[in-house]
Structures are given as structure tokens and as C-alpha cells.
Amino acid sequence: MKSVRLLTIIAAALVLGPAARAQEADIPKKPKDAAKFYEATLQGMMGQPFGKVISTIEDWKFQALVAWEAVDPTDKEVASHDRNKIKFSKKEMAEIFGPGGAFKVVVYNKLIKTETTTMGTVDSMGMGGGKDTTLVVEKYAVIRVVFKDNVLSVFKVWPSMDQAGMSGGMMYRR
Secondary structure, X not given: OHHHHHXXXXXXXXXXXXXXXXXXXXXXXXXXXXXHHHHHHHHXXXXXXXXXXXXXXXXXXXXXXXXXXXXXXXXHHHHOOOOOOOOOOHHHHHXXXXXXXXXXXXXXEEEEEEEEEEEEEEOOXXXXXXXXXXXXXXXXXXXXXXXXXXXXXXXXXXXXXXXXXXXXXXXXXX
């Protein structure tokens, strides 16, 4: 099974390699500039089918964080899938899901940088007390796409978000 998957990956790289590398080279390095690139590209893909949009996002090296689908979802059902900072506002719920239909929602993330900080204590004499603790915070670019009746209808891009913003109350690694 591994060899079949490896052959599939190699074949895809040979067929799509130059095009995928060219597309990846077009993406700006700064998170805000990259987010504008993603937004412009997705705006041009409005009304495109599910498979085409998903393959474009995955070509940008994003990984699916969460995906769900529903037919005529209620506000409560939509809210049950929300995460801390990646959630639909009440206004968005009414505008997007209010008219009804068959929906697919996929949230993607891509690691863009890590930040490390050290915490410890210092007493009144300026001496370090106890052991320093090192925290590593990973920053991600996040894209949420909504498909209505199998075509792209709405998307949102966050240029930089830490793990806590994506966790939705779930356990995450620090």
C-alpha cells in the first residue's frame, strides 16, 4: 500500500511538478502579502467546483484542519463546528446558511513561523529563581472555504493565528 501511495505521489510530482513549483514561487513571503494573494486567487475561483478549489489550496501546502458538511444546517449545528477564532458570526450564519442548501465547509492551516520565549522568575536582588520555562508558539495562516451545492460560495483568510485561536477548546501542543 505504501509503495502504491509513493508511486502516486511521484507521478503527481512529475506531472504537476513544474507548475506547482511555479505557483508556490509566486506566493509572497510576508504573511499579510501571502493572505492578499490567497484572497485574490480565491476571489477569482468563486463558483468553481469543490475539487478544483481544494486542489489549489492544497498546492499552496495547506493542510485540512477540519471539514464538515450539512444540508440546511441550523445556527446551533453550525456553531457546534466553530473553533475559538475561526467561527461564523451570527450575521455570517444568516447570510451564508440562511437561504438553505447543501454545504461543505473546510478549514485549512499552514505553519508560517514559530516563536520561542523563555519565562522565569527574578527576585528583588535580580537573581534568577527557579528554572526557566521555554514556550514555543506556532503561527499559522488559516483559510476557511464554504461550498454551497458543491461550488465555492464564501471564503475567509486569516494571515496569522496562533494555536490557541485554532484550538476551539481542544487540547493543543505548546
